[in-house]
Amino acid sequence: MDTREFIQIRKFIVKLGKMLHRYGTPAFRLEAYLTEVATYLGVRASFISTPTSLTFVLWSDKHEEEYNSAARLQPGDLDLNALSRTDELAMQLLNGQLTLSEADQQLDEIDAMPSLYGKLITLVAFGLATSAFAMLMGASVNEIMWSGVLGLVTYIWAVWATRSKRVNLMLEPVTSFGSGLLACAISRYLDPGINIPLIVLSSVIILVPGLALTMGLAELASRNMVSGTARIMDALMQLFKLYFGAFLGVAIGFTLFGENQYQPAVSLPYWATWLSVLLLSIALVAIFRTRPKHIVWGIASSFVAYGATVGSSLLMDQTLATFIGAFVLGIFSNLFTRIANQPATIVSMHGLIVLVPGSKTYIGLNSFISGKNFVQADHIGQEVFLIFMSLVAGLIFANVVMPTKKAL
Template sequence: MDTVEFIQIRKFIVKLGKMLHKYGTPAFRLEAYLGEVAKYLGVHASFISTPTSLTFVIWSDRHEDEYNHAARLQPGDLDMNALSLTDELASELLSGNLSLTEADKRLNEIDAMGSPYGKLSTGTAFAMATGAFAMLMGASWSEIGWSAALGIVAYLWTLWAQQSKRVNLMLEPVTAFVGGILTCAISRYIDPGMNIPLVVLSSVIVFVPGLALTMGLAELSSRNMVSGTARTMDAIMQLFKLYFGAFLGVSVGFSVFGENVYTPAESLPYWATWLAVFLLCIALVAIFRTRLKHIPWALAAAFIAYSATAWSSDYMSPGLGAFVGAFALGIFANAFTRIANQPATIVAMHGLIVLVPGSKTYIGLNSFMTGQDFVKADHLGQEVFLIFMSLVAGLIFANVVMPTKKAL
């Protein structure tokens, strides 16, 4: 291998790694995938990925050329459209249908792409996701409507954060703070007796880091200690910021508008739970930027995960029920990889989002701080821990029973 070819290869690997990191790929998947690409391109390589950095060491067969590259990066956000397109590009390159020069050019085009869904669709998805979560939590119809409305407010803050670094730094606490004040005002003047903590939690559920906590634990279980620890601690700090903002907002709201007396509403019918799962999955399509051709797979993944959990919870504890749900989800996601030749992450994330107990972690934090529960929950701390462990174990067992075709 001559030096010119080596330079071209290592430039492509570095760019590919940075893009996959940008799209929220977990460390153990990113390192394994880059290793496969490097092996095909005829170079030796070693990679270290963390949520905020990426290190490359690439060398030729006889060490004629060696290259080290370390980059400081921002934590990635899930972008299933770009992830899918990047994986397709890499597959075409590895199959010989695309030259390295063409692949490099296509990478630039994918990186410059925006969301396939416009701002209106994404804002609607925020409202649908927050309302659907309130429905899952057993809120009344009016509380569901107010949660959806506050979800739009959260999306407006997200748009502002994309334009302002200062707003981006305080996005989670200020969104929860504003949500808390607005909920207190609504309860005082429009809808008295509403469950204020539940509506506030629902309005910021998009920011609750349950998925990040699960990914961090999965990285720790795969012995990616640095990345797993960093991702887990980042998720915990994000949860703290959300709770503090909500706590401060509700406290200020009570001081300005007066205390709220919660009046329990009539329970929703059982079918509302399945409607909530469906609406939440539809909302995640725009939030995760899922491609149109993958929407049926994503919906199926969420319903398989939720139904398997609900069915098994009738025969065992909810924590172990999450293990069955994660196991079924892992089998389905790996089958998707074999059939569609796409990363399992594309459908697995949709299923995980209905299983991860990020909201229960928030509720447990509220119970610890105030001594009050705004939803009925017994032994919440033990249940949250068991669910997290069950999710990770379920995915590991699924990979053993049906190994994934792709590293991603």
């Protein structure tokens, strides 16, 4: 391998790694995928990925050429459209359908590609997702409506955070603070007796890091100690910031508008929970930027995960039911990889959102600090821990039973 060819290969691998990191790829998947690509391209490689950094070590077979690079990166956000297209591009390169220069150019095009759904559709998706979550939590019709309205406000803050570093640094506390303050104002002037903590949680549920906690535990299970620990601590800090902002917002709201007296309203019937799963999975299509050809797979994964969990809960404990749900989701995701030749992450993330106990983590934190539950929840701390463990174990067992064909 001559120097010019080695430089082309290492430039492509570095750019590919940075892009996949930006799209929220877990460390163990990113490292394994880059190693596969490097092997196909004829170079030896070692990678170290964390939520905020990525290290590359590349060398030729006989060490004629060597290259080291360390990049400081921001934690990535899920972009399933870009992830899918990047994987397709890498496969075309490895199959000889593209040259390295063509692949490098197309990587730049994918990186510059805007969201498929635009800001208006994403705004509606935020409102739909927060309303669907409130419905899933057994809220009344009015509480579902107000959760959706405040979810739109959350999206406005999220868009502002992409344009301002200061807002980005304080996104979680300022968003939950605003939701708490507005919920108190709504209770005082428009709709007395609403469940304010539930509305606040629903309105910021997209920012609650339940998925990040699950990914961190999965990284620890794969012995990516640094990345897993860092991701878990970052997720816990986000959770603390969300709770503190909500606590402060509600406290100031009660001072300004008077304390709210919660009056339980009639919840929707049981079938509404299935409707909420459908609405939530549809909203996640725009939030995760899922490609149109994968929409049906993504929605189906939500129902597969939720249906397996609910069905199993009729016969066993909720924790074991979550294990079954995660196991079935893992099988379904790996089956998708074999059929569509696309990363399992594309569909597994949709199903995991329904299963991860991010909301229960928030509720447990509230119970620990205030001593009060705004929804019925007994032994919430133990339940959250066991559910997280069941999720990780279910996905691991699924990969043993039906190994995935792709590292991503």
